[in-house]
Amino acid sequence: MTPQPPATPAASRIYLDNAATSFPKPRAVLEAMTDYANRLGASPGRGAYAEARESAQLMNQCRQRLCQLFNGQDPNHVIFTLNTSDALNMAIRGIALASMTSPCHVITTDMDHNSVLRPFNALCEQYAHITQTRVACDPQTGLVDPDDIRAAIKPHTKLIAIVHGSNVTGTLQPIAQIGAIAREHDIPFAVDAAQSLGHTPVDIERDNIDLLAAPGHKGLLGPLGTGFLYIRPGIEKRMVTTREGGTGSISDRDVQPDFLPDRFEPGSHNAIGIIGLSAGVQWILDQTVEKLWEHEKTLTRAMIDALSGDYQLPGLTYYGPQGIKNRGGVFSIRIDGFDAPETLSEQLENQFGILTRSGIHCAPHAHRTINTHHLGGTTRFSFGPFTTLQDIQYSADALAACVPPQTSRTPHPSVTSA
Ligand SMILES: Cc1ncc(COP(=O)(O)O)c(C=O)c1O
Numbered sequence: 465m466t467p468q469p470p471a472t473p474a475a476s477r478i479y480l481d482n483a484a485t486s487f488p489k490p491r492a493v494l495e496a497m498t499d500y501a502n503r504l505g506a507s508p509g510r511g512a513y514a515e516a517r518e519s520a521q522l523m524n525q526c527r528q529r530l531c532q533l534f535n536g537q538d539p540n541h542v543i544f545t546l547n548t549s550d551a552l553n554m555a556i557r558g559i560a561l562a563s564m565t566s567p568c569h570v571i572t573t574d575m576d577h578n579s580v581l582r583p584f585n586a587l588c589e590q591y592a593h594i595t596q597t598r599v600a601c602d603p604q605t606g607l608v609d610p611d612d613i614r615a616a617i618k619p620h621t622k623l624i625a626i627v628h629g630s631n632v633t634g635t636l637q638p639i640a641q642i643g644a645i646a647r648e649h650d651i652p653f654a655v656d657a658a659q660s661l662g663h664t665p666v667d668i669e670r671d672n673i674d675l676l677a678a679p680g681h682k683g684l685l686g687p688l689g690t691g692f693l694y695i696r697p698g699i700e701k702r703m704v705t706t707r708e709g710g711t712g713s714i715s716d717r718d719v720q721p722d723f724l725p726d727r728f729e730p731g732s733h734n735a736i737g738i739i740g741l742s743a744g745v746q747w748i749l750d751q752t753v754e755k756l757w758e759h760e761k762t763l764t765r766a767m768i769d770a771l772s773g774d775y776q777l778p779g780l781t782y783y784g785p786q787g788i789k790n791r792g793g794v795f796s797i798r799i800d801g802f803d804a805p806e807t808l809s810e811q812l813e814n815q816f817g818i819l820t821r822s823g824i825h826c827a828p829h830a831h832r833t834i835n836t837h838h839l840g841g842t843t844r845f846s847f848g849p850f851t852t853l854q855d856i857q858y859s860a861d862a863l864a865a866c867v868p869p870q871t872s873r874t875p876h877p878s879v880t881s882a
Pocket residue numbers: 483484547548549550577579627629630631656658659678679691
């Protein structure tokens with residue numbers, strides 16, 4: 465019996481690439497951006513007239529809302545950036561380049577994204593006194609053992625930078641435990657929250673985070689071109705600036721202001737993007753991140769049940785934690801018979817209107833960890849707040865239909881035969 469396409473035809477496109485950027489955005493995000501563009505249009509902090517002042521107020525409101533979301537103490541320590549990579553570069557280079565005269569050792573993990581790995585590699589190539597340790601993770605779950613982080617610490621370790629949610633397996637690393645180890649050793653702890661902030665509760669205090677890097681355009685539901693770095697008060701004293709320029713403040717002086725956010729925010733802001741981001745963060749605060757996390761866990765549970773329970777698809781593997789524990793709604797999948805993961809993505813799009821992302825996902829060592837690097841990676845499904853249980857069911861039906869007939873064991877009851 466050959467599995468057939470799912471009974472429910474794709475009425476529209478089903479966007480399951482929220483790990484790349486979230487879509488759709490709440491209506492309030494679009495309305496806030498349109499209102500700014502139509503009514504204000506001024507550069508925040510660059511004029512004393514009402515429109516510039518209101519733009520600056522709206523931008524600062526975004527800093528406050530972000531602090532409310534992750535329990536930050538000082539909104540002026542929210543530094544707006546282009547994206548997560550930009551924020552991580554600021555954190556990593558800011559700390560590593562502050563110790564130009566003494567040896568500097570940095571620690572990350574194999575599950576980390578190129579936005580941590582590449583700055584580390586570049587620094588080690590450019591400066592002989594900078595070295596790194598990349599800690600291995602469990603091939604089944606993707607989890608790092610906090611004791612392995614502890615064991616990697618050297619007397620001259622200056623930074624631990626770790627991804628919270630994996631963009632390959634959905635694994636959530638035990639950041640609070642790792643942060644406690646970093647704190648014990650007085651080492652700044654940077655967290656890449658690209659896949660976690662807005663999805664699951666993150667608390668600077670509880671999780672012992674010193675530097676929080678996040679996108680505005682993924683879990684926070686703002687537009688592309690937004691992101692931020694939160695610097696725990698005091699940590700900025702251990703950092704150098706990696707770029708300087710006009711701030712609209714103390715312009716008579718030749719040097720960068722020493723107060724935040726201006727010290728780390730040279731140049732005009734992406735005001736329209738930040739105002740959209742602010743509306744996205746407010747939407748999350750209104751919904752509550754706890755409720756959104758419950759929704760994501762419901763979707764994750766449904767996906768796990770479909771992939772490992774009802775369907776029993778013999779050639780299908782999903783990676784990372786096999787249960788709901790220690791994971792979010794990011795699923796990397798391979799199906800025997802699809803040598804290139806891109807072929808599966810193409811079939812999912814062309815036949816079923818399902819949008820996924822295939823390949824190495826900018827995380828080569830994560831794919832080495834789960835043993836998919838030599839296969840060209842995986843096909844990734846990633847959920848957002850507007851993903852529904854129906855989308856999950858439809859995707860599981862579509863995957864069942866994609867399994868080549870010779871490997872198919874038990875077609876799902878919803879898949880009818882010709
Ligand atoms: C875990 C992780 N870190 C960092 C990034 C980089 O994010 P951005 O595109 O905002 O720079 C991504 C992007 O997908 C990611 O998944």
